[in-house]
Amino acid sequence: MPCAAMRVMPKTAAPLYEQIRQLIVAALAAGEWRPGDALPSEAALAQRFGASPGTVRRALDELTAEHLVERRQGSGTFVSTHSAPRQQFRFLRLVADDEARGFTRELLGCRRMRAVAAVARALGIRTSEPVIEVRRMLHRRGRPVVLEEMWLPERHFEGLSAEVITAHAGTLYALFESRFGVHMVRAEEKLRAVAATPDAAALLQVAPGEPLLSVERLAFTYGDRPVELRRGLYYTNSDHYRNELN
């Protein structure tokens, strides 16, 4: 009985809507519903968790704000997916000065290696644990604008290879989600201005020493577990990184 339970709850306990939110996140992490799937209706969830519809609604509202689920009136509540067109550029803030957002992708390499200390620390794994390194470039109007490399713990991305990436048409995050069940929820980025190294300069077709925007990203999946470290170099001559401060 929810009412009786409430009266007994110690004050350290989180509110019921927050507990329900966490239970739903756990179910998402466990794969009970996959990206794109519909969740049970509010009424069904209310029954399942022994709470009133209003309380479940509040939990779902929070999950909507975090972009974990999407609600469509008349249709249902769905698990967010990076395959959706709206999610296309959710994590890529580089925009052309004329507002264009499209890129073409070029894979430079994909190899298995052992995590160096900095990568292991960021990903919360042991040093020398196997990771997969992916390097690629993004082009806009035929010109390279982004050079990036990323490291992924092999235990979450077993079988990731150049062939798998090349065969896939959408974004990397859509691939990670459909092929490996790893859905990216949020990310933290650190930005700096750096000088292009000779190698980077050659690939990006700029002069060595040219200022580039360095973007280091740590991405998290359900339950705030870090699963990707990425380092990008953005050529910001006719593009800029857009941010919104609230």
Added chain:
Amino acid sequence: MPCAAMRVMPKTAAPLYEQIRQLIVAALAAGEWRPGDALPSEAALAQRFGASPGTVRRALDELTAEHLVERRQGSGTFVSTHSAPRQQFRFLRLVADDEARGFTRELLGCRRMRAVAAVARALGIRTSEPVIEVRRMLHRRGRPVVLEEMWLPERHFEGLSAEVITAHAGTLYALFESRFGVHMVRAEEKLRAVAATPDAAALLQVAPGEPLLSVERLAFTYGDRPVELRRGLYYTNSDHYRNELN
């Protein structure tokens, strides 16, 4: 009677909680409650707007998410103020690599001038309308790390001068709020990597051509009216711009 009104409302009308939210924003813009003031209680607002407490609560929840108001249990709902310690670094994302956030301020200049085309366009004013230009630097541990200049429409900042700025102890946004009644609500930033010009290099004590993070900010007050254009150059050798992607 709210119920009767609802039934007649055309489908183009916003929901009641959104209308109430807008009415509260309008009252804030009109200065009915100043930053730091308490708003009337939920019950009082419900009476004033002829809605149920739950609907008013929803409007206040949205305003809380936008950081327009702050709610304190047992105490009341208060207008957000940049004087609050928590707001100190809300718009300044430059963090030392060791997490330090404090700066000391050095005013370089403050003068009245006519808006050039780019400034006027961003601020939504006529070209050659009077604006106030402020230039300053921020230091961390005695080293200059930020060089910035900003332009403010004079009609909103009448009387702003070097003396006024120097006499004030807190952040510029706290000054703008207390002295001119202009409260900054949100901002849009465009980031790029650029090479230090000789002038900027001399001020920031770096070599000419050194990569710097260029941050162009347009800040808005209540009702999404732009009231400040700012351009900063950040030296990101031992600092980085931190961002969170959701």
Added chain:
DNA sequence: CAGTGGTCTAGACCACCAT
């Protein structure tokens, strides 16, 4: 037309704050 989420109301009870 049945089922879903979206809005709005009404009221109970709790936790917290100021006095």
Added chain:
DNA sequence: TGGTGGTCTAGACCACTGC
């Protein structure tokens, strides 16, 4: 102790979707 916001419930009605 009185007033404030925080949580939770219950139910009515509307708007939208998809069959």
